[in-house]
Amino acid sequence: MALLRDWGLTLGRWAGKGSQRPPAARMQQDSGDPDAWRVRVAAEAADWEAVREVLEARPEREDRTELLWAVADTAGVERWIAPVLEAEPEAALPRLVAGLRHVSWGWEARTGARAKDVSREQFEVFHARLRQAEEWLYEVAEREPGWTSPWYGLQIAGRGLQVGQVVARRRFEATVRRDPYHLGAHQQQLQQVCEKWSGSHEEMHAFARASAFGAPGGTLLGQLVAIAHIEQWLSLDPGEDAAYMRRPEVAGSLAEAADHSYRHPDFVRRGAWLQLLNSFAMAFSLAGDHASARECFEATEGRVTEFPWHYMATDPAAAYTQRRAAAWR
Template sequence: MDVDSGDPDVGRVREAAAAADWNTVREVLEARPESEGLTELLWAVGDTAGVERWITGVLEAEPDAALPRLVAGIRHLSWGWEARTGARAKDVTRAQFELFHSRLRTAEKWLYEAAEREPLWSSPWYCLQTTGRGLEVGQVVARRRFEATVRRDPQHLEAHQQQLQQVCDKWGGSHEEMHAFARASAFGAPGGTLLGQLVAIAHIEEWLSLDPGADAAYMRLAEVTNSLREAADHSYRHPDFVRRGAWLQVLNTFALAFSLAGERDSARECFRATEGRVTKFPWYYLDGSDPAAAYRKQRAAAGR
């Protein structure tokens, strides 16, 4: 299970956050351009328990600095979703929802302050996309937040992933809107783009929405397999594709999509490229407790 995409700074910043070592956290984050994997580093800090306690002192000591506010925002964002848990809405208690929304509102306060201090940063707006989904700000506001992110970073993969979720049927959109957004984003970007992953995610999302039997039949439709091949050709198969940022997650996503579609040769190609390195997304859709086991099972079925 690859928890850091091979980036040593992920583990370093996570350890610093757990130790309340703000100087190291700041050093690692400031050294990383937003377009070169900063999002993963921010989540490594945001997902670390206890950050909400020590970041308060940093905010007081640096009242004009944007970075502490960004860190406080993403921690409260992550902390909020922890309170909600991954359960279906009907299984989440009222108390959990109240705590969830309270933490997300605190996150929004810090994120807006970070955006005001650094108007060229894309990260606060990307985080606001996620808080907005939890607070159910609606499609119009959600779209504005997405557009604010991509104005600053047009190929921000995580921002596109969030917007894809926003237009999914389960979040108030539709399958048609989801697929249209995925294709427009992927093929509107230059060849070799990581955004080709969106096409695969969209098909996986529709597969998840269907009953057993209908889900397998959907993934084996000629239009679905052709769509996946076309996206692969424009993405990781393109000569301009570079293994940077979330490339490993992109290959894992196509590996799952092609496996579900019964495209063994294409799936095997992806498994070979990942070299046994498993990303939690998307394999937790098949096995939430052991994504690596799901990966191994599908890899074996593909004959790798």
């Protein structure tokens, strides 16, 4: 239990007579990186120079995905980035920001509804924005061949445009050639091979395990194993979903992935580490492994990430709180 040892936590400190109350659940907008907050504020203020300063200070080799998406998910960026593109026609960074914003803006138009519930007009807007995004992202990839971010953006756009498994795999491979353990790239490819995106459960689990255990111990890629089990749980009917998660082999698979990721001595709290712990907390809770779930809940200290708790409820913090309480029963 390297995680608990390193953080000075004692399993079960909230259990038993006289113990302290657990901290109130609160949504964590990002990893806690102060630059993510800074760049989001700058984007909201339409301050391109401040946005540029933060992004240029974080090189691609250090994975600036979170910073870029803090900008891309900000409403209104599509308006103020347009004159920047005109003023800087040869610059790659404004095109990267514009491309990623159009990917996010496209998915906003589609919404998270099932395809049958999305209107024709929504799909037309969705596809138009993604096609524009791809144009800019390919331009960036050509101008900056060492950058990871345009290929990652193309992975997300490609799924929406249904480019097919072969093209999707090539885009994933292009991303990981530049950053072999890029969590976002692996998360997107996991979605690509899910049954709901024309893959299969078998392919999904095989990809998750190969990625997690093909990486050195202590990386974030162990999360893929937990997410693969959650994805299969989501695909099943009530009753069948709980029975699946309670299978001994599922609990064993989760424990093995935990040992290779956040329990590993080389694990470091950086990047999407809170999302990883929230994912394992949810998966272990559904699997009935309350001791392992408590370990994760304690480590998060009440900080809730939207993913994957939004799969359980429209209020992720409420779902987190409910499952955390159940882990101490």
